[in-house]
Structure formats: C-alpha cells, structure tokens
Amino acid sequence: MKGIEKRKADHIQVSLEENVLAAHNYWDDLRLVHDSLPEVDLDEIDTSTILFGKKLRAPLMVTALTGGYSVAEKVNRNLAEACAELGVALGVGSQRAALERGDLKSYTVIKDYDVPLVIGNIGAPQLIPQMRQKAFSAEEARQAMDMVGADMLAIHLNYLQEVAQPEGDTRARGCLEAMRSLSRELPCLAKETGAGISRETAIRLKGIGIRGFDISGTGGTSFAKVEAFRSLRMGDQRCAAIGTTFGEWGIPAPISVRLAQVGIPIIASGGVTNGLQAAKSIAVGANCAGIARAVLKDALESAKAVEERLRIIAEELKVAMFLTGSSTLQELSKQRVIFTGPTREWGLELEVI
Numbered sequence: 576m577k578g579i580e581k582r583k584a585d586h587i588q589v590s591l592e593e594n595v596l597a598a599h600n601y602w603d604d605l606r607l608v609h610d611s612l613p614e615v616d617l618d619e620i621d622t623s624t625i626l627f628g629k630k631l632r633a634p635l636m637v638t639a640l641t642g643g644y645s646v647a648e649k650v651n652r653n654l655a656e657a658c659a660e661l662g663v664a665l666g667v668g669s670q671r672a673a674l675e676r677g678d679l680k681s682y683t684v685i686k687d688y689d690v691p692l693v694i695g696n697i698g699a700p701q702l703i704p705q706m707r708q709k710a711f712s713a714e715e716a717r718q719a720m721d722m723v724g725a726d727m728l729a730i731h732l733n734y735l736q737e738v739a740q741p742e743g744d745t746r747a748r749g750c751l752e753a754m755r756s757l758s759r760e761l762p763c764l765a766k767e768t769g770a771g772i773s774r775e776t777a778i779r780l781k782g783i784g785i786r787g788f789d790i791s792g793t794g795g796t797s798f799a800k801v802e803a804f805r806s807l808r809m810g811d812q813r814c815a816a817i818g819t820t821f822g823e824w825g826i827p828a829p830i831s832v833r834l835a836q837v838g839i840p841i842i843a844s845g846g847v848t849n850g851l852q853a854a855k856s857i858a859v860g861a862n863c864a865g866i867a868r869a870v871l872k873d874a875l876e877s878a879k880a881v882e883e884r885l886r887i888i889a890e891e892l893k894v895a896m897f898l899t900g901s902s903t904l905q906e907l908s909k910q911r912v913i914f915t916g917p918t919r920e921w922g923l924e925l926e927v928i
C-alpha cells in the first residue's frame with residue numbers, strides 16, 4: 576500500500592491503537608435539568624426529524640470515516656447497512672481516492688442500502704491547486720456525489736490536520752471562492768474535522784451559499800494527535816511536534832454549535848459517543864448529532880455491531896428526552912442547559928451562553 580491508500584489505512588489503525596482523543600470531552604461539562612414528572616410516556620417520545628428534506632428516525636449521523644482502500648469497503652458496507660436499518664444519516668469519508676485513482680468500489684457499496692440521507696465528502700484544500708495536485712472541478716465533485724447517491728456534499732475543512740501531516744496540502748488562499756462556485760452548482764455543507772467552526776467563519780460560509788454545517792468541534796478525535804502518532808511512525812519529527820503541540824487546538828464542540836447558529840442546519844460532532852451527549856447537542860442548538868470514532872471498531876466488525884451501538888445511542892437519547900419531559904426534539908431544543916467547567920468559561924468569554 577502507498578499514497579492515499581496507506582494514509583487511509585494508517586488513520587484507522589492509529590485511531591484505534593493510540594489515544595487520539597482530546598484530553599477533555601466538552602459535552603460532559605453540560606447538564607440537562609431533571610424533570611421528575613415528565614407527563615409523557617417513554618414509548619410516546621418522537622425522536623424523528625427532517626434534515627435537508629430527508630426524514631430521519633433519530634437525529635443521528637455517522638460522519639465521514641473512510642473510503643478508498645480494501646478494508647474501507649467492508650467498513651462502508653457495515654455503516655450503510657446499519658444506518659439504513661435504523662433510519663439515520665451517513666456521511667462518507669473523503670472521496671479524493673476515488674476521484675484521483677478511480678478507486679470506486681469502497682464508496683459505491685453505499686448505494687446498495689436505503690440510507691435516508693447520504694452525504695458525500697471532498698476536502699476544501701482539494702478545491703484549489705496544491706503543490707502536487709490540480710484542483711477538482713465541479714464535474715468531479717458531482718461525480719463524487721453520484722458515486723454514493725449523495726443528497727448533499729460535505730466540503731471538509733481540515734487545515735489543522737494538513738499542517739501536521741508530512742504530505743499535507745497547506746495552500747488555503749482561494750478556498751472560500753472555490754467553495755462559493757461549487758455551492759452554486761451543488762448542495763454543499765461545510766464540515767470541520769475536529770477543530771470547530773467560529774461565528775465569523777460560519778457567517779462567511781453561509782454568505783457564499785453553504786447550506787449547513789457539521790461543526791466537528793474539539794473534544795473527540797484530535798486529528799492533530801492522529802497525525803502526530805502517524806508522523807512518529809514515519810520518523811518525521813517536525814510534524815510529530817506540530818501535531819503534539821496542537822493536539823488540543825480548536826473550539827469546543829458545544830461552543831461551536833452555539834457560534835454556528837446563523838440560520839442553517841447544524842450537525843454536532845466531535846466527542847459524541849453516547850445518547851446523552853447527543854441529547855445535549857440538540858439542547859444547545861444542533862439539528863443532528865454526528866458520530867465518527869465511536870462506531871469505528873464496530874464498523875470493522877459487522878453491520879450488526881454498528882446497529883447495536885447506534886440503537887443504544889438512540890435509546891439513550893430517548894431516555895434523556897423522557898427525563899427532561901421532552902416529547903419531541905423541538906421540546907428538547909428548548910430545555911435549559913447548565914454549562915460547567917471549561918465550556919462555561921469559553922461560553923461566557925464568547926458570549927454564547
């Protein structure tokens with residue numbers, strides 16, 4: 576294996592073998608207020624929602640993980656089967672490998688399943704010319720969507736990862752304009768990869784026609800740490816140092832949800848591992864919770880394992896709704912949220928709580 580294929584395999588391996596999590600999970604700083612008289616039956620609670628015009632049985636999305644090499648086919652098949660079974664959304668991993676090398680199979684498998692909302696994925700750095708690569712065209716982006724039967728295209732913002740990557744693409748000038756022209760042609764959302772989206776960036780992105788965000792904030796998988804471990808294995812001291820130093824860099828996920836509230840849908844990812852954290856994400860203003868690393872091990876195992884994990888997360892979300900007396904997600908979104916610890920400090924400082 577070499578090139579992108581090796582990098583994709585490394586990301587999975589490093590994410591499972593090393594401690595790549597941020598030191599602090601910011602969702603755990605949030606509390607919902609208990610209601611001892613919910614006045615709604617657990618069975619009556621409705622977790623369904625409409626996101627980008629598609630009906631989901633629960634506000635959950637497995638966010639971009641992988642694609643483009645042999646094991647990825649199994650991973651994506653297992654994820655798609657489970658998401659279809661539970662009626663939740665699926666975002667595929669970066670489709671760069673397929674566009675550059677025509678390696679389609681690990682992506683097209685997704686079309687074998689009836690997933691209610693599928694999101695394609697390409698990187699913002701690939702929309703402008705880089706040192707070793709020309710920019711993807713709108714036609715190629717369209718091909719990426721067709722390949723997985725996508726309803727929307729996520730443009731991932733991953734410059735923290737790129738600076739800590741020995742082979743990273745670090746040209747960023749012109750990305751916003753490139754995203755503007757692509758958004759005219761295709762329904763795009765902007766997706767971070769673990770460092771969160773600020774208010775100013777959210778406003779700029781909405782202004783160029785972006786239709787939603789996956790804020791992917793700090794608190795879960797740290798891609799700086801992933802690249803630091805990978806760089807160490809490759810003997811690249813410079814990138815290992817950068818990845819380690821910036822291992823906790825970024826905007827806490829719950830704060831980014833608040834900052835990105837500019838009137839378009841928000842997917843909240845970055846450290847969501849259970850249904851209580853998913854419920855908190857809805858209560859702070861997200862439309863859907865996104866989960867990546869927490870289903871990775873299951874995805875390598877079987878569709879049943881992913882399904883079981885997601886089923887428990889959906890059930891826990893329902894329990895959080897029950898115990899706050901929320902019979903719908905709209906009611907959950909109006910619940911009082913108590914902010915504690917570092918998340919409270921961020922929230923007060925940025926005036927979003």
Ligand SMILES: Cc1cc2nc3c(=O)[nH]c(=O)nc-3n(C[C@H](O)[C@H](O)[C@H](O)COP(=O)(O)O)c2cc1C
Pocket residue numbers: 586587590638639640641667668669696731766767768769791794795796844845846847865866867868869871
């Ligand atoms: C192994 C692995 C591979 C990933 N690959 C991609 C990718 O190709 N494109 C992307 O937008 N995000 C990618 N991500 C980022 C996730 O979609 C998500 O934004 C981030 O991991 C935070 O969520 P988590 O804390 O639940 O893992 C990847 C994450 C992991 C763990």
